[in-house]
Amino acid sequence: MNSIKSINFKNFNYRQWLMENSALVTLVALVIIAILIQGDTFLNTRNIVNILLNNAIIGIIAIGMTMIIIIGGIDLSVGSLTAACGLVALWVMNTTGNIFLGFMAAIAVGVVVGGINGTLASRFRIPDFIVTLGMMRIIRSLSLHYARGGGIMIDRSPELGVGGFLAFSGTRIFGGYLPLPVIYWLALAVLMTIVCNRTALGRHMYAVGSNERAANLSAVNVKRVKTYIYMIAGALVGVAALVEASRIGSMNSASSGTFYELEAIAAVIIGGTAISGGRGRIWGTVFGTLIIGVINNLMNLMQLPSFLVGAIQGTILILAVLLQQLASKKEKQF
C-alpha cells in the first residue's frame, strides 16, 4: 500500500489538477490582482460581503444550471421563470396572508415548469434548447399578461402580516455581517454537491451526460433522471426568485430575471463544466459565479464605464472555453 501511495504522489499530475481546478485558480489570481490594484478598497468586509450578496441569486440558479449542463441539456427559461415564481409567490402571500404558502407556490411553479421542460426534452425528444427557448417566451408572456406589464409589491400592511417576508433576505447574522442569501447559496451548493457525488441520481446524471446509450443499457432510466434534474433546477430557481422578491420587496414582469439564463450559463462554463456534458462540479460553478462577481466589482471600484462590463464578461467566457478546448486537445495526444 505504502509504495503505491508514494508512486502516486510522485506522478501527481499537475496539469490535470490545474484543469480540474482552473476556476479556483483563476479566482485566487483575480482576487490577488484586485488587492494589488485596489488594496483596502477591495479587501474589506463590506465589499467582500457585497460581492457575495450581489451574486447569490445567480449563484443559486447556476447550481441547477450546472446539473442540467452536466446531463447534456441547457435551460434558457430560468430568467423568465425567476420572474414568474416571484410574482406567484408575492400574489399568494398578498392574497392569503400566509408567507409559507407563498414559498410553496414559488417552488411548486419552479418544479412544475422544470418537469415540463424535462419531460418534453427527454420523453418527446425535443432538443433542450428549443423546449426551454419556447418556455422562456411562454412564461415571460404569461407573466406580462398577468401583471399587465407591471409588477407586484409585497403588501406591508400590518393587518395582513406578510411584511416579515422581507426578513428572509434582509437579515444579517454573525454580528450583522453575513446576509442570509449568501448562506442559502453556499448551503445549497453543499447540498447539491452531496446529491451530485453521493446519490444514485447524481451518479446517473454524470452517466447520462457522458454516454446516454451506455447509461440506458445499464438499466438507468434516462428519461426519468433527466426530468428529475430539470425539476431540481426548477426548484432552485424558485428559491432564487424568493430571495430576489424578498430583497427588493417586489417583482416586475418585464424586467425581473432578464438575462439570468445567460449569466448562469456563463458562470457554469467559466466554472469548468463541459458544455458537452458528463463533466463538471458545483463548486466550480460557485467559483465561476464569483469570478464574474469580482470582475464586476473591480470595474465598479475602478470606475470603468459600466457599459463595458458585458464586453469583459463575454471575453472571459470565450477565453474559458478556449482554454478548456486547448487542454482537452493536449490530453488527447497522450
Next chain:
Amino acid sequence: MSVAVEMKAIKKSFGANYVLKGVNFTLEKGSIHALLGENGAGKSTLMNILGNVVLKDEGSIIIDGKEIDQLRDQKVITGKIGFIHQELSLVNDLNIFENLYLGSELKKGFLLDKKTMESKSKEVLTRMGVNIHPNTLVGELNPSYKQVTEIARALLKEAQVIIMDEPTASLTDVEIEGIFKVIQTLKEQGIAIIFISHKLNEVIQICDSYTILRDGDVVATGKVGPEITERDLSTHMVGREVSSDDIYSERELGETVLEIKNLSREREYKNINMYLRKGEILGVTGLLGDGRTELFASVYGANAPYEGEIVVNGQAVKMNNTNTAKKNKIGYVPKNRKENGIVPDLSIKENLVLPIMKDISSFGLISPQKQNSLTAQYVKKLNIKVSDTKNKITSLSGGNQQKVVLSKALCIDPKVLILDNPTQGVDVGAKMEIYRQIISLAEQGYSFIVLSNEVPELQKTCDRVYVMFNGEVRHELLHDEMDEETIMLIATGGSIAE
C-alpha cells in the same frame, strides 16, 4: 523485394507504463504483413507512431529509404501512410467521390470540378478491382464497400502503405472475400499492407509475413508458409500454449426461464419464437442485418415497442425500458463497447456498479464500502487487471474494459444474461477465459444468450443455436449439429435438406 518501411528500436512509454520496449519492424513493398498480439501488446501504439498520431520516444523510422522526422515530415507521412481505422471516418450523406476528395477538393476557379473528381475516383476504384459508381451515396454502401472507400481515399493520396486495423471485424464472409480481393490487387501493384487482426485463419489465408508483439517486445517474426499453423501464432501471442480443447460439456438443464412468442418489430425482425432453459447457453447467429441485435435489444427493453410476448418465468412482461428488464433479472452486455458499454467520464468502479446504484445506497447516499467491496469482488472473480479502480475506465485495455462491462451485467444478479458479440476485439487468450467463465456460470444456474457470428465460439459454448436470416429464425441446431458449413448455408438464406 525492397523495403517500404523500417522501424528500428522504437520505444514509447505513457507515464510509467512502457508500451514499446525497442521494437524493430520491417515492411516490404508488395507484401501483406500481419501484425499480431494480444490487447495491450503495443500494436496500436506502434501503428499510431507509424501513422504519426503518436510521437515516439526513441528509435528511428525509415520510409522509402529516408529517415523520417515525425514533426518535420508530417506531410510526407500522411501522404504515404494510409491508416484505415476500425471506426470509419466517412460522411454518410456525401457520395463516394465527395468523400474521397473531402478536404482536398479539386476546383475550377471558385467552383468544384466535379467531373475530374468523379473520373479520377472511378480510376482509383477500377484500379482496386471494384465496380461501384463514384456517385453512390456512402450511407447506402454496405460495410465492406465503406472500407473500400476508405482505402481508395488513401490511394488517391498516393499512399504506399495501408494499415488496416481489424478490417474484417464487422464484415460477413462474402464481404471479407471481397476485401481480400482488393487487398490482393493492391499487393500486386506494389503497395505494402499491414493487417491487424485477431482472426488467425485470415492471417494464414492472405498474409505473406507476420510480426507478433507481446508486452511491447517483438516475440516472433517471419514468413507465413505452409508450415505455420494458427496454433503456432496463438502460442506466441499469449506466450503459452492455448488449449483449443473442447471445453463444452453437457449440463443438466432446468425449466424454461425465458420465452419469446411471436415477437415482431417492423423492418427489424418478425414472428420470432424462442425459449431458454435454466442453465442453458443458447446461441443466436446469422449474418449482418439478420435482426438478432435488435431482437435482443427489445428483450432487454431497449428497443420498444414490439408486437408479441416476452415471458419471464411463466409471466408475460412488457419490456418498456431497461429498468424493467433489470427487475426481471435480465442482464445485458451490448456490442460495440465504446458506444454502448462504457461511460468514459466515470471511474472503473463507478462504471461497474452503475445499474445497482440505488441498491447500494442507504438513506439515499451511495455506500462507498459496498461499492468498493463489490468492485473488489468482481475484479477478483473475473481477473480484471487494474491498478486502481478510482481511475477512469478509459485507462484500461479493451479486454479489461469488456470484463468491467460484463461485471456490470453480473452485478444485478441476473438469471438470464444476454451477451451481444462478447469477444469483439478480445484476443485469443482472453477469449478462452471468457468462454470458461460463461460455462462455469451456466453450471451455477445462470442462463445465457450468446449473439455471435463466430461459429467456433458457438461450438465451444452453446447447447443450442438459432440461425437467423433477414429478421426470421431459419433453423434451430443442437450442439452436435453445429458445423460451420451448415450454419453458413442457413445464414445466407439457403436451406438444408431434411
